[in-house]
Amino acid sequence: MHRLGRYIRFCVNPFLAGESDGYNSYSAKPCGEGLALYMELGVELAGKLEAETGFVVNVSDIDRVVRAEAVPIFSEHIKSEYAERRHVDLAGLAELMRVVCGKLSGRFGDGTISKLSLKLNPNREIALDSDKAKEVYFSEKFEFAATHKLWNDSFSEAENFERFGKCANPNGHGHNYIVEVTVKGQAGGLGVADIEKVVAGELIEMVDHKNLNADVEEFLDINPTVENIAVFAWEKLKGKFGGAELHCVTVWETDKTYCSYYG
Numbered sequence: 001m002h003r004l005g006r007y008i009r010f011c012v013n014p015f016l017a018g019e020s021d022g023y024n025s026y027s028a029k030p031c032g033e034g035l036a037l038y039m040e041l042g043v044e045l046a047g048k049l050e051a052e053t054g055f056v057v058n059v060s061d062i063d064r065v066v067r068a069e070a071v072p073i074f075s076e077h078i079k080s081e082y083a084e085r086r087h088v089d090l091a092g093l094a095e096l097m098r099v100v101c102g103k104l105s106g107r108f109g110d111g112t113i114s115k116l117s118l119k120l121n122p123n124r125e126i127a128l129d130s131d132k133a134k135e136v137y138f139s140e141k142f143e144f145a146a147t148h149k150l151w152n153d154s155f156s157e158a159e160n161f162e163r164f165g166k167c168a169n170p171n172g173h174g175h176n177y178i179v180e181v182t183v184k185g186q187a188g189g190l191g192v193a194d195i196e197k198v199v200a201g202e203l204i205e206m207v208d209h210k211n212l213n214a215d216v217e218e219f220l221d222i223n224p225t226v227e228n229i230a231v232f233a234w235e236k237l238k239g240k241f242g243g244a245e246l247h248c249v250t251v252w253e254t255d256k257t258y259c260s261y262y263g
Contacts, residue, residue, distance in 0.1 A: 003114055004056040005044045008066045011036040012075045014082035019075060025063065030071070037078065040119035041070060042127075043104070045111035057111040065107045070100045090126060090192070093118060094136045097128050105130075124192075137247060139182040140192070142199055144208035147172040148224040172211065178252040179203070179233060185244035198240045203233055226253040230261035238263065 011032025013019060022031025028038060043066060047056045077096055081088050101116050117127035123141035150167040151160050160168045167173065181199050210216060212224035218232050230251045238246045250260040 001046055002049060002056050003044055003046050004059075004111065005042060005115075006059050006062045006066075007119075008041045008043065008063060008071070009038070010041070010067070010071050010074075011038050012078050013037075014079050029067065030075075039074065041066060041074075041100075042115070042117035042119065042125075043113065044115035044117075045108055046114040047109075047111035057108045062108065065104065069103050069107065073100050073103065090136070090138065091186075093120075093126055094128065097126070101128060101130060134186070135184050136186065137182055137184045138192075138195065138244075139180055140195065140199075141178055141180045142196075142204055143176060143178050144204050145174060145176050146207050146210050146212050147174045148212040148219075149173070150223045150225060152223070172213065175253050177207075177229070180248075180250040180252075181233075181237065181246070182248040182250075183241050183244040184247040185241075195241060195244070199237065202240055203236045206236070226251050226257060226259045227261075229253075230259045234261050234263055 009025065009028045010030055011019075011028045012030075013033055013036045016033065019030035020033050022029050024031065028036075032038065043062055045057055045062070049056060074096065078088060081092070097116055097118060101113060104113060104116075113130045115127060115129055117125050117137075119125045125137075125139045127137040127139070129135065129137070148167075149169065149172040150164040152163070155163065179199075181195070183195060207216060207229075212219045212229075214220075216224070216232075219228070222228055224232075230249050233249045233251060234246065237249065240246075246263070248260055248262050250258055252258040
């Protein structure tokens with residue numbers, strides 16, 4: 001079984017009667033005019049490969065169906081809510097995504113929708129699993145800068161440099177870390193500012209602009225590897241989100257190296 005993902009980018013102009021379709025789907029289609037709402041809908045399909053083509057589903061078919069069936073739902077709803085001066089919150093977006101999921105169901109041949117996601121900005125996403133449509137997953141990325149050194153006192157100096165390479169530099173070295181925190185729960189129980197406050201207070205303040213080996217008690221006796229930082233972040237955040245449940249913590253040490261931890 002394969003899972004094929006496709007992102008469809010589009011813009012909504014809440015106060016224009018129509019939409020400009022445009023010609024550049026890589027950016028957004030409809031393209032939006034002037035100041036518009038940019039959105040990115042992710043459709044993940046599970047299915048077997050077609051022997052003749054090697055496809056799960058032709059991505060051109062995904063684009064065609066989503067732009068015809070899903071994009072107008074978002075556009076019409078947002079325009080309607082804005083016209084009535086009503087705020088569209090996470091609960092409203094989740095319900096809209098359930099409608100879209102139902103509209104798209106069965107439209108991709110043998111491919112079935114396994115996940116539907118909506119990127120609200122480059123660092124924030126709301127998602128639904130098709131088999132757990134009542135649960136909403138909210139993800140947001142945070143950053144912190146820190147130094148660390150990877151070293152094991154039970155190893156010789158030569159063995160430390162052999163095992164850890166440049167990361168064993170005696171004076172340490174720095175990273176600009178990215179942490180993505182994903183919580184799940186009922187959409188009405190998720191508040192963006194509340195989630196951000198927890199992550200900022202319980203995690204980021206402890207590690208930002210710190211020497212992880214010297215300033216963070218948990219790393220006095222264990223190496224602050226990206227794997228151990230992910231576990232550390234989980235332990236600091238679990239049980240802190242009220243009605244929402246921590247689902248996953250992903251830590252990027254560089255744009256090529258990351259670790260996800262699910263508890």
